[in-house]
Amino acid sequence: MIKVFIGGVIALLVGLxxxxxxxxxxxxxxxxxxxxxxxxxxxxxxxxxxxPNADIRNIVSADLYRSGRFLSLPPGDFLSRxxxxxxxxxxxxxxxxxxxxVIGRVTELGNDHYEVSFYLYNVFKEKLLAGYRWTVGSSQLxxxxxxxxxxxxxxLTGIPGAFDTRIAYVTVxxxxxxxxxxxxxxxxSDGHNAQQILRTNFPILSPxxxxxxxxxxxxxxxxxxxxAMIWVQNIETGERRKLLQEKGTASAPAWSADGRRLxxxxxxxxxxxxxxxxxxxxxxxxxxxxxxxxxxxxxxxxGRYLVFTSDRSGRPHIFRISAAGGPAQRLTRVGRENAxxxxxxxxxxxxxxTNQGNGDQIGVFYTGNKQLTVLTDGPLDDSPTxxxxxxxxxxxxxxxxQGVLAAVSADGRIKQILxxxxxxVREPAxxxxxx
Amino acid sequence: MRRIFHFSLVLLLSVxxxxxxxxxxxxxxxxxxSSVNLQADATSSGLSSDDSGSAQVLVTSxxxxxxxxxxxxxxxYFEFDSNxxxxxxxxxxxxxxxxLAGNPGMAVVLEGHADERGTREYNxxxxxxxxxxxxxxxxxxxxxxxAVRSISYGEERPVAMEHxxxxxxLNRRVEILY
Numbered sequence: 001m002i003k004v005f006i007g008g009v010i011a012l013l014v015g016l017x018x019x020x021x022x023x024x025x026x027x028x029x030x031x032x033x034x035x036x037x038x039x040x041x042x043x044x045x046x047x048x049x050x051x052p053n054a055d056i057r058n059i060v061s062a063d064l065y066r067s068g069r070f071l072s073l074p075p076g077d078f079l080s081r082x083x084x085x086x087x088x089x090x091x092x093x094x095x096x097x098x099x100x101x102v103i104g105r106v107t108e109l110g111n112d113h114y115e116v117s118f119y120l121y122n123v124f125k126e127k128l129l130a131g132y133r134w135t136v137g138s139s140q141l142x143x144x145x146x147x148x149x150x151x152x153x154x155x156l157t158g159i160p161g162a163f164d165t166r167i168a169y170v171t172v173x174x175x176x177x178x179x180x181x182x183x184x185x186x187x188x189s190d191g192h193n194a195q196q197i198l199r200t201n202f203p204i205l206s207p208x209x210x211x212x213x214x215x216x217x218x219x220x221x222x223x224x225x226x227x228a229m230i231w232v233q234n235i236e237t238g239e240r241r242k243l244l245q246e247k248g249t250a251s252a253p254a255w256s257a258d259g260r261r262l263x264x265x266x267x268x269x270x271x272x273x274x275x276x277x278x279x280x281x282x283x284x285x286x287x288x289x290x291x292x293x294x295x296x297x298x299x300x301x302x303g304r305y306l307v308f309t310s311d312r313s314g315r316p317h318i319f320r321i322s323a324a325g326g327p328a329q330r331l332t333r334v335g336r337e338n339a340x341x342x343x344x345x346x347x348x349x350x351x352x353x354t355n356q357g358n359g360d361q362i363g364v365f366y367t368g369n370k371q372l373t374v375l376t377d378g379p380l381d382d383s384p385t386x387x388x389x390x391x392x393x394x395x396x397x398x399x400x401x402q403g404v405l406a407a408v409s410a411d412g413r414i415k416q417i418l419x420x421x422x423x424x425v426r427e428p429a430x431x432x433x434x435x
Numbered sequence: 436m437r438r439i440f441h442f443s444l445v446l447l448l449s450v451x452x453x454x455x456x457x458x459x460x461x462x463x464x465x466x467x468x469s470s471v472n473l474q475a476d477a478t479s480s481g482l483s484s485d486d487s488g489s490a491q492v493l494v495t496s497x498x499x500x501x502x503x504x505x506x507x508x509x510x511x512y513f514e515f516d517s518n519x520x521x522x523x524x525x526x527x528x529x530x531x532x533x534x535l536a537g538n539p540g541m542a543v544v545l546e547g548h549a550d551e552r553g554t555r556e557y558n559x560x561x562x563x564x565x566x567x568x569x570x571x572x573x574x575x576x577x578x579x580x581x582a583v584r585s586i587s588y589g590e591e592r593p594v595a596m597e598h599x600x601x602x603x604x605l606n607r608r609v610e611i612l613y
Binding site: 203205206219221224225226227228249251252265267270272293295296309311315316337339340353355359360379380382383398401427 | 516544551552553554555556557559560561563564567570571584585586587588589591592596598612
């Protein structure tokens, strides 16, 4: 008999706002399904009166499925439905060829609170890999499910999970007067719990998460004739402030890893260069000085370098510069043009928008051998953003003449389309931090 | 006459209406100084009339240029990834510059735009560079620099929504607004 342990008791104190979500959220796997580790996720047994809306089993199963690394077996095939370690018979799971088994239980505690426990097993080794218990309010059950997914993902792949994270994105809809309405949204990584944090008649671009996961920098317009400006908004309080009171325009914000500085594009006297802003001190340092367009700065994870887009050698390409300044070095020499680069979390790769003659596609550039692998089909793919674990890349694409979000695994094997909203969706940004 | 001023009255009214329509959510910000419909079929009522009652077309997206009166044309077009003025664009810009140089005190906004190819941020910069190309010629022609503001909406305000060269060629533009 295997001895049971409860690996950790985590009380979630994060007070997440819950908002009604569009019922039509779907994630369609377009490539790479039916592969991965066969895993049996048993429906969690419920004990109590008021069954919560969030079904942990289905959320976990969907998380694992869309990661492309798991094949979630249908519950109809299960020979038993254990919810407690004492009830696990490994031969039931070997028979249906499950390599991993997840069981769990949701117990109503009253006062809108629940206890959730789960256990993860290696079926062939008959070994318990993880066991955890949470006590949370009903509004946090989805988050608990994503944390369960994160534990499973890490235990079985060796890579930290990125399910319990958030994304920001921009939606565009026309109102009854045919005016475009832009919304800046924040949602869980699976598109649920979507909340509007800004609504405006002006375009919104380039949302960028601060490392604390509480602030977003983004680009919008203060008035019809203001030109592009950068705001920083606290997503919990809604408080927003314009960063620079410059005469020129500013855009393309990118936070440093310590959250104290923003790299950005600023135009003064008609020239677009990269600057670094000390946010607290409001002090600007100029990093590039070139008559061409320099924009889209992104920090290396160690903070020593920035990459940026420049057309100083003709068509736009990716350049690298020390965060302390100095000469810029051209990185990309492949394709017609490359733009919008950002580093993978391990700093070894750059994801970017590449044009090799087939429109705009998402590509990964290996900083070591300087090779570029095209991951997507294009022709209007834009705004790639790494998941915090580097396993997935979310980006904006077009489907049926409408902007939608899509995701591709960093190795290009798995592809999916995320339908998060009825209108146009674009400009995804994946938070680097857990909720 | 500062026509921009008349438009701001219209803008202000729209702000009030928009402001009432929005319901405030916790954690959400709303833009109070919001503006009118800026879609490029800018014959929309908010933008295209001033309080003198005579309609003024700010933006023309058709190509029925009155070649005898370049002042009637408020939009100039560009080649892909270029801010170079075509001879036709140069003629239009020079006509406006001449008019503006002779009417000091008028505020001008040069609004640059790009087609959808390339990243949004690059196009934001490209649109501004196009507006600056017009501003530079204005300055050479004697328009006071302080009267001219160059901005860009990048690829965010397309005139034509299709994904082909005929649409893109209409979207690569600078609108001369005064």
